[in-house]
Amino acid sequence: MRNSTPSGCPVTTVDTEALIADPHSVYAGLREAGPVHRVTGPDGRPAWLVVRYEDVRRALADPRFSLDKRNALPGNYDGLRLPSALDANLLNMDPPDHTRVRRLVAKAFTPGRVERLREPVTRLARELLDAVAPDGGADLLAAYAGPLPIAVICDLLGVPPQARVDFRAWTDHLITPDPAHPEATRDAVVSMMRFYAELIASKRERPGDDLLSDLIAVRDDASEGGEDRLSEDELTSLAFLVLFAGYENTVHLIANAVLALLDDPERLRELSEHPERLAGAADEFARFDGPGPLAIRRFPVTDVEVGGVTVPAGETVLLAVGSANRDPERFAAPDRLDFGRDRGGHLGLGHGIHYCLGAALARMETEVALRELLARFPAMELSVPRSELRWRPTIRARGLISLPVRWEGRN
Structure with missing residues (x-):
């Protein structure tokens, strides 16, 4: 359904259920219809949806599009x-605060430091597969794609095993809140606040060789002074974001990649027989069906022209990176999984100053997870009809609720 706003931009009624079930077909129709659409956003308020590659890429790096609410x-x-102790994070910041806070945490995600994690990640992946191998099948989301990233990010932050809780439940309540039970989201926020307060207090008392201890030292050491200081809210919010984003996105990058291979037996066979091609494959999986179909919302600080449409200052802008990554004007045969294509240019991990901080870690974890899985179970297949798979009921994240598979092969 289409009519017009006072500015002349067509209003598009987007079928949310269709967008969840088959976003790529919906976005193809939107790209064909125009570069920018006036829609109802995830929060029920009006928003501007940008769907073509060049416009999305340009806006991601345009400082006129603010993340500050x-x-x-x-x-x-x-x-x-969220309370300020969780909300003062990089997803709500513009420079100079964004620059200062990002610089303090970026050292934890350098390629060299990430590469040193490859051996323990490989060891953990094999342990998880050992646990399910005798069963002949499993929900790979619950048994493998979920536990692997949470263990990695908890180790990076220094969360001891006995303190690790059901982060997936908290994540689900935040990403897909149930309007009928708002108390569940409130309870999740309260639980998270308590968890981070206790964790930071514990690290202050007994620092370790981990990222959170380093950040606490920066926060507490008066000798650091000046621009490199963190506020207490920034410290808590940074720990929250690293754990939340480092877990949430990698879980679904891995699970979506597995499903993409199960949907394409030729590509599954290709990677099983040529595991060396997994190097860099995470970028193609992030382009093809990444976990973040929409970039974090933006607010123009001045009227901005996008795709020939003037977007007024202060209105909500949604940049559809999932649509941009399937734009045939940028990617040849965009609906085909192709590990030989140019890896550069996709927007699945962001672009500009807000490019994914943990991109190197996500790539490494995805490569290791798929390498070990395909080596162990090269003949795996879905254990339910494809039509029975269910996606999380939100357009803000692209992730399965479960991924049941069965296998034959080397155990």
């Missing part, structure tokens, strides 16, 4: 509400 028009945005 204070630049939203009053009443225009009603997204996820």
